[in-house]
Amino acid sequence: MAITFHHLATPQGVQELDNFLLTRSYISGYQASKDDLAVYLALKDAPSSKFVNASRWYSHISALLRPSFPGESVGVFCGNSASSETREVITAHAAESVAPNTPAPAAEEDDDLDLFGEETEEEKAAAAEREASVKPSAKKKESGKSSVLLDVKPWDDETDMKKLEEAVRSVEMPGLFWGASKLVPVGYGIKKLQIMMTIVDDLVSVDELIEDHLTEGPAAEFIQSCDIAAFNKI
Structure with missing residues (x-):
């Protein structure tokens, strides 16, 4: 032919x-x-x-x-x-x-x-x-992605939540993308920050992100604790 x-x-x-x-x-x-x-x-x-x-x-x-x-x-x-x-x-x-x-x-x-x-x-x-x-x-295998919702709690009702959010968003690393956020009341005048992020699974460990960058280091001045509220594969 x-x-x-x-x-x-x-x-x-x-x-x-x-x-x-x-x-x-x-x-x-x-x-x-x-x-x-x-x-x-x-x-x-x-x-x-x-x-x-x-x-x-x-x-x-x-x-x-x-x-x-x-x-x-x-x-x-x-x-x-x-x-x-x-x-x-x-x-x-x-x-x-x-x-x-x-x-x-x-x-x-x-x-x-x-x-x-x-x-x-x-x-x-x-x-x-x-x-x-x-x-x-x-x-070559395409790396997967995940959508994660974090609950970020301040130390008390006097914590500046704007600065808390700025501290969270200041964390940068390959494969990490911050999304929408909002403040949610938890009682006694205290609000927590709920913030979305998208991660490349092979590049970002959520546990390490929380332990090494959010509850430790400069951000720890504002953050009392941080938990995973939702975790979904994309």
């Missing part, structure tokens, strides 16, 4: 090619073929290094540009990357490159003309870089 690429002369087209080559060494099959040459000629320039797979493939095909591409072609269409006239030229060029009017090399010369011998150091490095970029994304 023929393979189609669109707009290879644009960054979007190169990105499409880069995605296609993520799990492939060649455009079709396991050997370089005239499909590789057709795409190579359709590209406006060499892909930049940010397109790891396309750049690796382009460098490899550049090194292999010899009279013979032994792989079997399935046919490739490069979309709007060139006009129909240009595509005809590319196809003719590919056919001429794949079937030159020169005799096949003798068997004893195979070693010199082997297009698929050991990988060069550059190719090995590119393959390792590609593999490293794929593995973390496959294993």
Whole structure:
């Protein structure tokens, strides 16, 4: 089945090619073929290094540009990357490159003309870089979040609740986001602060937040105790 690429002369087209080559060494099959040459000629320039797979493939095909591409072609269409006239030229060029009017090399010369011998150091490095970029994304697991409601109680009815709230909100750490708050009467003229917060579970421990930052340190001047009123996973 023929393979189609669109707009290879644009960054979007190169990105499409880069995605296609993520799990492939060649455009079709396991050997370089005239499909590789057709795409190579359709590209406006060499892909930049940010397109790891396309750049690796382009460098490899550049090194292999010899009279013979032994792989079997399935046919490739490069979309709007060139006009129909240009595509005809590319196809003719590919056919001429794949079937030159020169005799096949003798068997004893195979070693010199082997297009698929050991990988060069550059190719090995590119393959390792590609593999490293794929593995973390496959294993990456999105961290969960939780919504937590805290009851923050002052020492007495003389505690400045505005300063108490400022002390609470002054606690900052990665993965902690303070939300809405309100004052709730608890009796004898004393009010407690109820405040919402959203946390990234892998980054914030609520127990440590309370023990190390709210009931200890500067905030302890205003806070008598702090309890978890509600805890919900998001």
